[in-house]
Amino acid sequence: MAVLGDMLELGEAGPELHASLADALDPATIQEVYLVGDLMQNLVEALQDKYPAGAVHHYAVDEKPALLADLKATLTPTDILLLKGSHGIHLETIVTDLVD
Numbered sequence: 001m002a003v004l005g006d007m008l009e010l011g012e013a014g015p016e017l018h019a020s021l022a023d024a025l026d027p028a029t030i031q032e033v034y035l036v037g038d039l040m041q042n043l044v045e046a047l048q049d050k051y052p053a054g055a056v057h058h059y060a061v062d063e064k065p066a067l068l069a070d071l072k073a074t075l076t077p078t079d080i081l082l083l084k085g086s087h088g089i090h091l092e093t094i095v096t097d098l099v100d
Helices: 011-024 041-047 061-074 092-099
Strands: 002-005 033-036 056-059 082-084
Touching: 002 061, 011 041, 033 041, 033 061, 041 056, 056 061, 061 092
Parallel strands: 002 033, 002 082, 033 056
Antiparallel strands: none
16 A cells, blocks of 8 residues: 655645656556645546556545544555655654554
């Protein structure tokens, strides 16, 4: 599973750079993708034909409680979870809440 947050401060290249992350995501190895932030909508669109319906989840930054609830309902003890995003998105709060 991957939880990816907006990459901030990329300027005009931001939308294209977010969409380009689709090249690094493989449904055979990362079955569920959780995306946080407005710029990640570009990646949602880039993944439409690559991932099956329901495998890509998108949340606004202020919807992190819903993201946390969905992760808690989905994660199993053997899952590997990758979290990455700009510090300003504060994905570290997700890690703290999952560990508690």
